[in-house]
Amino acid sequence: MTRPIEALIHTDALQNNLARARAAASGARVWAVVKANAYGHGIAAVYDALKAADGFALLDVAEAEQVRALGWRGPILLLEGCFDARDLDACSRLDVWHVVHRREQIEWLAAHKTHVPHHVFLKLNSGMNRLGFAPAAYRAAWLRLDALPQVDRIGLVTHLADADAAVDAGSDGASEDPHALPPSVARQVERFEAATAELPGERSLANSAATLRFAASHPAVRGDWVRPGIMLYGSSPDHPAHGSAAWGLEPAMSLRSQLIACQDVAAGEAVGYGSTFRSERPMRIGVVACGYADGYPRVAPGGNGAATPVLVDGVRTRLVGRVSMDMLAVDLGPVPGAHVGSEVTLWGRATSGAVLPIDEVAAAAGTLGYELMCARAPRVPTRVVP
Template sequence: MPRPILATVHTAALRHNLDRVRRAAVDARVWAVVKANAYGHGIERVYEGLRGADGFALLDLAEAERVRALGWRGPVLLLEGVFDARDLELCSRLDLWHTVHCDEQIDMLAAHKTLKPQRVFLKMNSGMNRLGFAPERFGSAWTRLNALPQVDEISLMTHFSDADGPRGIAHQLEAFERVTRDLPGERSIANSAATLRHASQTRGDWVRPGIVLYGSAPDFPQHDTAHWQLQPTMTLATRLIGVQQLKAGDTIGYGSNFTADGPLTIGVAAVGYADGYPRHCNTGTPVLVNGVRTRMVGRVSMDMITVDLTPVPDAKFGAEVTLWGRSAATGAVLPIDEVAQAAGTVGYELMCAVAPRVPFAPADE
């Protein structure tokens, strides 16, 4: 029998979160962002829950081929555009839209021989300073693209660096609107945080939610998933494979960095950093045992963690342990953001880091 660890993707929660985005961005079309294998969930596993979106946005051609293989005939957007001139041939064959963020990509388009003009999203670097044309160069890039017979419609986009924080979006929004005011084309500027926190300013024609679709708050800890009415789309769960009775002075695990100050019952759960559970979690990291909140104690090992069974004294060998997501035993939810905070990281990383050795259950409803 395999180890009891299992990841589950919740289709109904994906639909719920997509609907939450639509309620925040009324009248805008929605890109469901499925880059990084749908934030670790698996493109094929999330497809049914997200097929109500208006398009799928992702990074590379292999992901685009997988979306098309599932039967999707609507828009597909390459968020970083093409990486090589040969990619444009597949863009034509798969009918992909793609981002243009640098002169080299315009050069590739200009040299591309095609009978079918391509839809592009011209990206402005409005202040994040990763990809895109600086505001003072954006107009000339648009003019050059617009003159190419290889280009059909040009949409305009940018990406916010601080939509989730106190600095906000005003400085970037001003730059984008000032430069694009007289340019035609659809707009796409809102990521997850902008869609929820700045909807009236950033709605545009398309919004690009990512992390909110997967049940993580984009501005945690200022707001949690309950505030934004989001549901967890991934549950990582395992079971107890041992129980130990400790007395005062006993230590736990490598480094003996937890010492019992009195009698203590601990459970040993079959999960560790080789499964993608963050090694930087330490004593106090929340877990659920049979749906009851308790804490991890000691260090994360390669294949095991230890948990305090004081709040759930009846837990025995085989008891359910929820690392994040929804307990099958009680329906209680442990938000992934809380576990990520204990590890000094973000929910995005935990989702994407689930190890290949962890089996996924078939997506449920």
């Protein structure tokens, strides 16, 4: 029998989440961000559900080739641009748009021999300090690109560092307005508007958090293109301030397994390596076919204090003991009818319809839903379901 663990990719959730992005940014076009192999979901697995987007944004030429091979004929954007001058040949061949964020990329274009002029997005470093031209150098970079026969159109792009940040409550103590711009975001938007003033070209600023929080009420943030990523996969970009359900998002991945053993544990007995959990009373535990070699976080707490949530037969319970390479243990107290073969949902949607948001599991482990999605191991089989 095959080991009973799998990752289910829910096409209905992907479609719902894409629709939420489009509704939040009405009037803008939508890039479906599928970098990192669609945040660990698999580009091929999500393609049919996301092909209603206006374009696909991704990391490199290999991912662009995969999307073209799946049949996509619309826009594709390389979010970090070309890593080497040779990538420009692939961009010409595949008709791929690409970000330009440093001087060398402009010089590669100037030396590039092509009959197909390129569509580029010139990136401004508006305050995140990762990629992009400084505001003082931005206009000169635009003029240099505009003078090149190898360049057809120039879009304008930046990335917001704190779109998920909280806004202080008002002086009257009222709760924060999630749609108000945090000061750091307002500064970045101001820098972008100043640097791009009177320059033609489509604009793109909004990631998932900015799309959900600001696109509807702040046209300058909405721009012409939004770039939803994590929200497409059902994770809240500003958790814990807002859960995924608050934004109308549904989990696109469910990591499910089964109980492969049950044990009765006497009071005072330990469970797992290092004896990090010790039972305070007689209890029944279940052993699950899932461990850190499957991508489940080894650091997920399962001690006698705060513990990581798990669903068994759709009922919420907790992790007990340390996560092993191939197994972990759960408390069966809340699920007295559980038995070998009972369904275990590590995150996502149980067969019963109960949902365990990946953000809750990630928060318990001190990380983000992004990391858990991307860390799922290749040995865990994927099944695409409606």
